[in-house]
Ligand SMILES: Nc1nc2c(ncn2[C@@H]2O[C@H](COP(=O)(O)OP(=O)(O)OP(=O)(O)O)[C@@H](O)[C@H]2O)c(=O)[nH]1
């Protein structure tokens with residue numbers, strides 16, 4: 001009987017693939033979206049391995065310069081100019097930082113983007129969920145407070161998974177169950193990467209919209225304001241939410257004729273303001289584009305290396321910290337043997353990624369997760 005991951009383990013032990021490639025086999029099997037598949041395949045083909053290899057070579061080159069100096073320490077010579085050494089370390093450090101930063105995108109690709117649809121009762125949240133999914137998933141009715149629990153479904157946009165959450169409308173709850181639903185909505189918003197705030201363009205004043213957005217907004221959150229039920233208010237213009245001192249004629253908007261409120265500063269930090277009609281399926285594609293943009297940071301560049309594995313991320317982080325110590329060492333002018341130690345530490349962490357350094361206990365952990373016969 002083969003044990004879990006045995007064939008991949010053998011390929012690794014026989015030097016046919018490195019550890020990062022072996023892990024990519026597992027990622028490939030587990031991949032549920034096109035983007036995850038692409039990234040795993042790239043890693044399997046050795047993309048990530050080569051990147052780490054290049055970093056190691058640069059580091060080894062650097063280490064040899066420092067160690068050479070150590071060998072001749074009696075003679076008090078310096079083979080490598082300290083300024084040059086520093087430039088080299090900074091370069092390697094920069095590579096590591098870039099890889100570390102790619103982990104955010106790696107997470108998006110591997111686990112998807114949690115996206116919450118929130119707003120007041122009857123705004124059309126469940127209608128929007130259904131239209132996005134192209135399926136009658138949630139109950140829609142004109143009774144305020146129809147959705148009481150959260151409903152989660154996956155939407156695939158251009159190969160990336162968005163975990164959509166439809167929520168109970170936010171208001172003063174009328175009973176205990178609704179109160180639990182609203183509490184759950186707030187909890188989901190707290191965990192979300194993207195919040196789609198939906199409001200009915202025939203039912204609210206601009207001041208009410210600003211107040212709602214402010215209540216849900218937090219710095220770093222990607223928030224898209226969706227002005228729904230456009231079909232019932234064809235004059236509506238999204239600029240009304242941003243342009244101070246517009247004419248003050250907001251046909252059909254609640255509060256028409258009232259003083260125009262100044263748009264608060266956070267309105268300019270939103271990931272998008274879109275007018276659409278969920279019921280008539282108008283402008284839905286544009287919302288999907290905005291979601292994709294907010295979720296992936298624009299274009300999804302899978303050509304360059306993307307770190308998707310938490311183990312790799314941690315090893316890179318530690319390798320980066322060791323290099324930071326090298327930099328501090330160079331700045332404070334400590335002796336070469338201490339610097340060499342930090343370089344070796346950094347090398348060891350990089351070696352953990354590819355499996356070139358003793359990682360016995362890691363192996364059981366990685367291959368144990370495979371199923372038998374892979
Ligand atoms: N005219 C028009 N009506 C819409 C639109 N979107 C939703 N509606 C209607 O608005 C009502 C409420 O829609 P829902 O999708 O149930 O609203 P909700 O935000 O999920 O409401 P709760 O679950 O109660 O919080 C329904 O009668 C929908 O048909 C739209 O774009 N135009």
Ligand SMILES: [Mg+2]
Pocket residue numbers: 125126127138139140146147167169
């Ligand atoms: Mg609903």
